[in-house]
Amino acid sequence: xxxxxxxxxxxxxxxxxxxxxxxxxxxxxxxxxxxxxxxxxxxxxxxxxxxxxxxxxxxxxxxxxxxxxxxxxxxxxxxxxxxxxxxxxxxxxxxxxxxxxxxxxxxxxxxxxxxxxxxxxxxxxxxxxxxxxxxxxxxxxxxxxxxxxxxxxxxxxxxxxxxxxxxxxxxxxxxxxxxxxxxxxxxxxxxxxxxxxxxxxxxxxxxxxxxxxxxxxxxxxxxxxxxxxxxxxxxxxxxxxxxxxxxxxxxxxxxxxxxxxxxxxxxxxxxxxxxxxxxxxxxxxxxxxxxxxxxxxxxxxxxxxxxxxxxxxxxxxxxx
Amino acid sequence: xxxxxxxxxxxxxxxxxxxxxxxxxxxxxxxxxxxxxxxxxxxxxxxxxxxxxxxxxxxxxxxxxxxxxxxxxxxxxxxxxxxxxxxxxxxxxxxxxxxxxxxxxxxxxxxxxxxxxxxxxxxxxxxxxxxxxxxxxxxxxxxxxxxxxxxxxxxxxxxxxxxxxxxxx
Numbered sequence: 001x002x003x004x005x006x007x008x009x010x011x012x013x014x015x016x017x018x019x020x021x022x023x024x025x026x027x028x029x030x031x032x033x034x035x036x037x038x039x040x041x042x043x044x045x046x047x048x049x050x051x052x053x054x055x056x057x058x059x060x061x062x063x064x065x066x067x068x069x070x071x072x073x074x075x076x077x078x079x080x081x082x083x084x085x086x087x088x089x090x091x092x093x094x095x096x097x098x099x100x101x102x103x104x105x106x107x108x109x110x111x112x113x114x115x116x117x118x119x120x121x122x123x124x125x126x127x128x129x130x131x132x133x134x135x136x137x138x139x140x141x142x143x144x145x146x147x148x149x150x151x152x153x154x155x156x157x158x159x160x161x162x163x164x165x166x167x168x169x170x171x172x173x174x175x176x177x178x179x180x181x182x183x184x185x186x187x188x189x190x191x192x193x194x195x196x197x198x199x200x201x202x203x204x205x206x207x208x209x210x211x212x213x214x215x216x217x218x219x220x221x222x223x224x225x226x227x228x229x230x231x232x233x234x235x236x237x238x239x240x241x242x243x244x245x246x247x248x249x250x251x252x253x254x255x256x257x258x259x260x261x262x263x264x265x266x267x268x269x270x271x272x273x274x275x276x277x278x279x280x281x282x283x284x285x286x287x288x289x290x291x292x293x294x295x296x297x298x299x300x301x302x303x304x305x306x307x308x309x310x311x312x313x314x315x316x317x318x319x320x
Numbered sequence: 321x322x323x324x325x326x327x328x329x330x331x332x333x334x335x336x337x338x339x340x341x342x343x344x345x346x347x348x349x350x351x352x353x354x355x356x357x358x359x360x361x362x363x364x365x366x367x368x369x370x371x372x373x374x375x376x377x378x379x380x381x382x383x384x385x386x387x388x389x390x391x392x393x394x395x396x397x398x399x400x401x402x403x404x405x406x407x408x409x410x411x412x413x414x415x416x417x418x419x420x421x422x423x424x425x426x427x428x429x430x431x432x433x434x435x436x437x438x439x440x441x442x443x444x445x446x447x448x449x450x451x452x453x454x455x456x457x458x459x460x461x462x463x464x465x466x467x468x469x470x471x472x473x474x475x476x477x478x479x480x481x482x483x484x485x486x487x488x489x
Contacts, residue, residue: 014391031394038381038398045408047432050382052392317391 007129014318017129017138018311020147021188029192031238033157035310040303042079052144052313053082054303056113060086061103062141063119068277069141072301073116076308082114104128112136122146135319139311145181150311151276152185156193158296159231161303162272166190170197172219172226172267174257175235175284176206178246182276183235187214201225202257205246222257229267234259234275234285250283260286264294272296326473326481329444329460333361334368336458337411337442341369346409346438352376354426355397357415357473360443364479365413376401378412380425399429408432415473417443420454445483447471 008017008024015028035258042048058077064069070086077084091104098106104115114137117125122144129138149191164170171190177183177200179196190198200211201219212218219225226232237253247253259273273285273294281287341349353362353375362375377400381393410430417423427439446459449467465471470486 034394035392038379041398041400042382045432046434050432051428052382054389313387313392317387 007126009320010318013313016318016320017125018149018315019125019129019138019140021149021152021185021192022147023194026192026194029153029156029189030152032307032310033160035314036153036157036303036306039309039313040306042306042309043302047192049079049081051081051082051092053077053113053316056082056316058082058084058114058116058312059107059112060084061089061107061117062087063089063117063124064142065090066118066142068301069118070116072304073139073141073150073308074220075313076305076312077114077116080309080313082312085112100124100127101131104131108133108136114139114312116141118142120144137315139315142181145179146184148181148185148256148276150304150308152189152318153311154300154307155182155186155233155274155276156189157303157307158274158300159190161271161299162296163230166193166195167252169195169230170199170228171195171233172199172229173233173235174201174222174259176237177202177211177235178206178208179238180235181283183233183272186233186265187211187216197231199225203247203253205283222263223266226259226263227266232259232264232267232271232273234273234279235281236276236278237280249281254283258282258284258286259289261288261292264289264292274300277301322485324445324461324463324485326444327481329363330481331362333413333442333444333458334365336460337365337445338369340411340442340458342438346411346440349409349411349440350376350403351411351413352378352401352430354412354414354422355379357398357444357475358413359397360473360475360481361415362413374402375413376403378408378426378429380422380429383425383428385423385425396440399433401433403438404434405430407437408434410439412439412441413443414441415444416471416472417441417446417454417456417459418449420450420452423454424446424452444473445471453460 006023008019010016060070074084116139118141124143125138125140139147173183199217199219200207207218269295275297279290280286341434351362351366353359355377359377366375379399441456442458443456446462447465448458472484474482474484
């Protein structure tokens with residue numbers, strides 16, 4: 001009988017692709033976080049570059065736009081000494097009718113060693129990972145509503161940096177959870193790392209009922225959702241993914257679920273406020289909170305580069 | 321069976337490093353221990369030689385030449401150098417000198433932090449088998465160990481050192 005293995009792991013249980021946090025063992029997550037800590041200190045050196053990926057070619061394949069995520073992957077790859085090729089794929093081959101797998105086959109013929117893939121369709125990075133040569137590695141940089149594992153890992157890194165121990169924490173994820181691949185990746189990461197209380201906070205239209213099955217407490221009341229929280233993860237209201245009348249208006253949403261200093265006072269006094277960016281001031285978060293003492297939104301961006309360096313060097317060093 | 325008394329070798333290493341620091345060619349030299357065995361040695365040398373501050377710790381992880389075959393080493397500590405490298409005389413300390421590849425990697429790592437005035441190597445045991453043109457300025461013992469054997473320094477809770485010889489990689 002054929003054993004069905006997690007496609008992200010090789011026969012020794014080592015990470016060869018990063019497609020989703022779901023199903024990864026705690027030890028794999030912890031090792032990436034530990035490695036990221038090493039890479040964070042590379043910023044303090046005269047030479048802010050290490051040679052681990054020297055001679056390797058990393059292709060940024062963004063079928064869906066994202067300047068920030070693409071840039072942080074590019075910086076991470078360059079700090080590892082890789083050659084980085086950015087393809088404006090949405091406007092080139094795909095527009096000419098080439099299939100996804102034909103695009104990958106062509107880029108592989110150009111000796112790609114790693115693909116960083118963002119795609120509007122959930123599962124596209126899995127399809128690519130199944131068809132690349134054994135020495136080629138794939139990282140999911142966000143697929144549809146499914147997963148955004150490097151954002152999830154940098155969120156875990158940020159929480160560990162400020163809170164040290166996951167096993168005593170209450171984490172509230174607030175906002176547009178139904179459309180959020182970040183929320184899904186965060187929930188899988190927090191669960192695997194042993195966070196005892198994860199709350200999904202938002203209106204019924206944006207917080208799906210099936211989340212309770214993921215071990216999450218669903219709160220439709222903001223005060224109940226953030227009271228006593230150690231960590232608050234605010235999500236962006238994703239206008240571009242929102243077809244249909246899920247919300248009366250952005251103003252209504254802000255009144256009920258926008259994070260203001262008054263609402264933040266319900267959380268623990270040492271609570272941290274996170275946001276994957278880009279933030280919509282006055283829609284999901286008040287400027288006084290985004291720029292305030294509890295906010296760790298900009299450190300998240302810095303940690304994101306170190307975490308992406310850790311993911312790339314971990315998978316590049318493991319053989320299929 | 322090979323018997324190596326790590327504690328008496330440490331006494332000799334301490335004398336050897338004391339001479340390296342005192343011979344006038346390396347004023348204000350700083351100790352940097354190679355993770356992990358060398359870092360234990362450097363910490364104890366710093367104390368026993370009455371040197372001020374803490375020694376540096378350096379890791380070979382980011383410059384290893386076997387990364388493509390073996391990947392990132394898990395559970396290694398990061399480099400931590402609590403002083404400026406630029407213009408400083410550095411005495412690298414390690415437990416076992418073998419192929420020389422770790423030394424090559426940590427010298428590269430060191431240069432990512434600045435240009436040292438000089439780099440000198442002191443080790444507890446030189447076991448032969450060099451694959452690179454690298455030599456220790458001081459070794460407390462020089463022995464020939466077959467390629468299949470591995471020599472590891474162990475560190476007891478009370479700070480004492482001992483050697484373990486194992487077969488296989």
